[in-house]
Amino acid sequence: MEYNPSKTEQKWQDIWRAQEAFEPKEDKALPKKYILSMFPYPSGRIHMGHVRNYTISDAIARYYRKEGFNVLHPFGWDSFGMPAENAAIKHKLHPKKWTYENIDYMRKELATLGLSFSKKREFATSDPLYTKFEQEFIIKMFEEGLLYEKRQSVNWCETCHTVLANEQVVEGCCWRCDNEVEQKQMPGYYIKITKYAQELLDDLKTLEEGWPKQVLTMQENWIGRSEGLAFSLSLSDEAVSKLDGNFSAFDVFTTRPDTIYGVSYTALAPEHEIVKYLVAHNLLDTQKIEAIKAMQKVSEKDRALADKEGVSLDIEVIHPLTGKRVPVWVANFVLVGYGGGAVMAVPAHDQRDYEFAKKYDLPIHEVITDPKSDLKKEAYTDNGVLVNSADFDGLKSTKAKKAIIYHFEKVGLGQKQINYKLRDWGISRQRYWGAPIPFVHCPSCGLVPEKIENLPVTLPDDVEITGEGNPLENHPTWKKCHCPKCGGNATRETDTMDTFVQSSWYFLRYCTPNDQTKAFEKEDVAYWMSVDQYVGGIEHAILHLLYARFFTKALRDLGYISVDEPFSNLLTQGMVLKDGAKMSKSKGNTVDPDELITKYGADTARLFTLFAAPPQKELEWNDSAVEGSFKFIRRFVDRVEHVNADHLPQIDHTTLSKEEKYARKKVYEALKKSDEIYKTRSFTFNTVIAACMEALNALNAQKNSDVWSEGYFVLLHILEPVIPHICWELSETLFKRENFKPIKIKEEVFVEDTIVLAVTINGKKREEIEVDKALQKDAILQNAKEVCAKWLEGKEIIKEIYVPSKLVNLVVK
């Protein structure tokens, strides 16, 4: 039979479309599987990363469908975002037009891959209906105090003309354009993700089975919980009067309360209010003020790389336990955004404090002893035994921490505190192509949410995108409106939402995709959620995956759903590489999926993608291996001529020749392997494909047409998720697709009359023996010794080990 992929693939894609073959059933009594790939941004064309992503989830979806599950495998578009605006500037195209044209084009491209998506549930996040529900959530969050507006220092990217959330700053640079991020004071909207810090951390435990460890660790570190003591340091009387009575104390946080007797100075962040006051009122000599101003100018990123640096502020605080005076410094390594922006410094037991103390010749008081400690060289930062710590002397660090916190709480000087590195999520973006933040600024009522019945607040179409400023801000009339509360003249908020807000709940919308009145039906969500298998890139380990987890919990608490975690199982696919580097246009090492499919067909593209590496690993592109995948399919199609039954034939295994038995065994081994990779969720398709190749090779070594027929019946079943078009074609012709149902493994094919045992001597393999399966241990050992006579000459056997159906090991001296 000739293999003509373009014809066959077109044929089946047409049939699938016409028959709506992959729509989930409405029956909620059926067992379900929700299989989801991260939806794409419609950038214009699909790339190999998309092909890999969707091929993996499609294979999983097809498998479960064949196993009788009600499968939801939806698809959509993450269609708000900056590239649309950049394209508008460059090509003078409206972002909306550009986006939706891209969607149409990419939808056609993806169709050629034969993906089994539910077509009726597709949507784009820039659709006004989607915006409507999202704005409703935002208003509900505001009403529940989960969202607030605040003017504060933000991450600003000058190239993108917008604010970025902390998660979107990568090593001090913009995650999208790599430009260095600056700090800017601006008003913005924040979602209180910090309120969920503990739950987001705790629930990572429920994901241990289903998520890669790496991702869990990254989220854990990002949330960054630490436990310690928060207390206040009172300024000396002189210091209070120097500061004109405006300050009397400042707060610090420490995870090492056991070292508190070792405090020899304290340090404030350059942006600390006290420092600002001293500078603003010229309360220090000019040289110091200049030094502080210089420090303030250095970006956080550069500070991290800089040497420890500081200035004494000529004020003192009182040590809360000893009553001694402690000098206050400003230091470049203290962060304003964490733990009050001030630290107690214990140079003996903190390496940063140590370096600073050495540089400025500040005292180093040892309060923790340990044989490993050598304070002449470096700080001793591990636990140990307390000394020079009054009543706490002799306690071990762990005990002392508790005792000291208890003491602080008892006398009312401070309390136990849990701190998180996680910051609230800033969602304001000063851009046009996004979901408008549905608020109004009223001169008399202040910040007022839009009325729910007026949603969605949509974008004006008549804008000019220049890249200068926010087009909504510059629009002549759009922002003029009436206050939803008092009806007076008011101004619409011109910030739009971070696009990560849209991707934080799209998987819920797929559950009830076409409802015009609500975002989703509670029962639908209860049935379909959580996502049984989520597939996407590791680059979202923190960003999208953390936001989506948060959003799910927030919507739960707003009463919309009753799900705690959105994604039970996560597969992070590896990158597609060529010549050892990530495929990218700028490097010129891309492979065009369209060309690949035109040349070899979708099945070959899919087969290569799944065969070349396990999905979690990087996939190195190899043109001749693609060719090899094509040849396998062609060979597979070619051998169909050996099939002569239109159903699964009954075979009496005992009457078969050795080759025939071996072929059957290989066929059912492949089926076993296939079930295993889905069941264990390893999704190592490469091993299943290899097993099918072995089976085909074994079939080819015999001539029994019943064995051939059975082999094809099973192999078409196994390979359907990988190379669906040709499998549907062959299965339809040969078996009326009767084999696209669960197939029972015939255990008899694994039962063999003889077994091959390895004979090893001192663990080293010497010979192989083939023995009757009924042969007893003694006889087998005897047999083994005879075969290995030459190795045993002049040796004494001191031990004989027999591992049934595996090997014999003779230990000799």
Add this chain to the structure above:
RNA sequence: GCGGACGUGGUGAAAUUGGUAGACACGCCAGACUUAGGAUCUGGUGCCUCACGGUGUGAAGGUUCAAGUCCUUUCGUCCGCACCA
């Protein structure tokens, strides 16, 4: 610095979880068929050795009858976070 993942032929990778290392492919070599082949088919292919045999999973130790797999130390690669007090 902290955390994570990982080191197996010329290459991509397997290895039933402690039991015959290198399955399956790519590549390469040889042969067959061909006017021809970058088509197809057959065979070979870890390394050293003519062979007998030796040796081999980054390195070094250890546990065990038996280690790619478990333990200790060490080297290297990749990724994430990075002065979080």
